[in-house]
Amino acid sequence: MISLGLLVIVAAASAADVNNIEQLQAAKNSQLITLRNINVPAGVTLNLDKLKPGTVVExxxxxxxxYKEWEGPLIIVGGKNIKVVGKPGNLINCQGERWWDQKGGNGGKKKPKFFAARLTDSxxxxxxIKNIPAHGFSINSCKNLAISRINLNVAEGHTKGGHNTDGFDVGNSEKISIINSFIHNQDDCLAINSGTDIKFEGNTCIGGHGISIGSVGGRKNNIVQNVRVVRSKVIDSDNGIRIKTVKGATGAVKDITFDDIELKNIAKRGIVIQGNYLNKRPEGDPTGGVPITGLTINNVRGNVLKGGANVYxxxxxxxxxxxxxxxxAGGQKVMEQKGLPQGCKW
Known part of the structure; x- marks a missing residue:
């Protein structure tokens, strides 16, 4: 009887059901943390940083x-060998429309970022997820992180003032995979500023700025290497696939593959590779301090609206x-090309 009692106590201690933010700190001692119907107070982060190795968060x-004007993040998860799982019917409802003012991170209301990942082997x-205020998943200094089946729906941002609602921002990370996810937003679906061994596969991107490498340059880490973007769709977006490097900066973009990418109703440019980013916009001639080498683009297909350019x-x-x-095809805008490597054509 005593042994059975001990087993019950141990089992109870290894799992925690969290219904309000006050229970969260104590719950971090558990191996299974279930977050259920929580209203996080204004200006407070749902803080799941420094979790014990092996913790499962549901x-x-x-x-x-x-609601509060602050920098966020709304959620942070950090640790090693962590599993974050969405149970059937889960919804992280950020109600970002309370912050939206068409300015995103460029002014107006201060908007909290959504989700900071600080994860290894996780x-x-x-x-x-519905209606983030601005900036979705910040994947910074992560290693061996697998992300899958994310439904990030910010479709209402198109009519209610959403801006800078990035899907996934990757920096200074390695061995990252993002697969089988749906992103409907008003900025980059994926933006890789630095990192190595990154896979983006089987994803659908709607309404934003497309799939981007960069901008690269001007940070502590300015290397993007061994990236595979495969079997994905970009729909009703400004750009299809894009690489952008910072004018006058140094670094490297190498061994990048875009394969089996479907584009639909792209407004500005289907494929854009440019080396003259400065102050968040392209300016003047490109510079070669961040060389783009080993770029493979295979089976990229679809349409650009007639006011846009097919390839730039x-x-x-x-x-x-x-x-x-x-x-x-479909884009009728003619743009001057520069620096295309010999033998490369479309």
């Missing part, structure tokens, strides 16, 4: 947040590009 029911799966290349010091099966 999101269940609806998570909401009080996974995030099955989260349903404006680079310096680029080499070893292999492009095949490029079938991007």
């Amino acid at each position: 999101f269940a029911g609806e998570i909401t947040f009080g 996974s995030i799966d099955g989260l349903n 290349v404006w680079v310096a010091n680029a080499s070893n590009w292999k492009w095949n099966g490029i079938k991007v």
